[in-house]
Amino acid sequence: MRFFNYILFMLFCFLAGCIQKELTPAQYMTWVKSEEHGLRIGKQIGNCSFTLQYKPCEYEALLHHKNEIKNELDLNKSTAPLKNLQYFTLTIKNADGKEIMEEGSFEMVEYGSKLNYMISDMQMDFSLIDGNDTVPCAFYHYERNFGVSPENNILLGFESSATDKNKVNDKTLIYEDKLLGNGIVMLTIKSEDIKQVPRLKFVK
Secondary structure (H helix, E strand, O other), rough: OOHHHHHHHHHHHHHHHHHEEOHHHHHHHHHHHHHHHHOEEEEEEEEEEEEEEEEEHHHHHHHHHHHHHHOOOHHHHHHHHHOEEEEEEEEEEEEOOOHHOOOOOOOHHHHHHHHHHHHHHHHEEEEEOOEEEEEEEEEEEEEEEOOOOOEEEEEEEEEEOOOOOOOOOOEEEEEEEOOOOOOEEEEOOOOOHHHOOOEOOOOO
16 A cells, blocks of 8 residues: 555656646746746856856747736737747856956957947857757847946847757857956756746736
């Protein structure tokens, strides 16, 4: 009898693990941003911290159209144009709180050169290892904060290399750091963490 109960318990745990969670939009946004679930990871290199946030299409849609998405139909309409890319935000921050363009900058010319690099040329230094393929950065936007915050957010988008769109690979962001001299920076979002992303539910 004990053995039978043990088997039932293990079966229940297995089935529970296979059932995807359902969260409201507010709960979903909090879940995705939590470092506990593996979609937000960080790395400290010297005086600089790099934080990578993986953003599912649903998260990206809610981020920009939260008040317009009331049901699953609205969600499908909002995510349809987003599904051709994989979305990330890379946050770079100095421990001393300075803008990263100020790191090692003694003249305005040097500051301006670094700013121009971050606005456009920096895109060329990003790539994503998606399974066995390495894909270039297809979408890039640097959110300039004008010194209000020590955090520098860079929005990134990469095409999926998977021929099977249902297959989920590890995602490794590669940044060849020409700004702060940290060499090759690599941050990996695990496929098992991406597969655990909850479903969205809408309260009627």
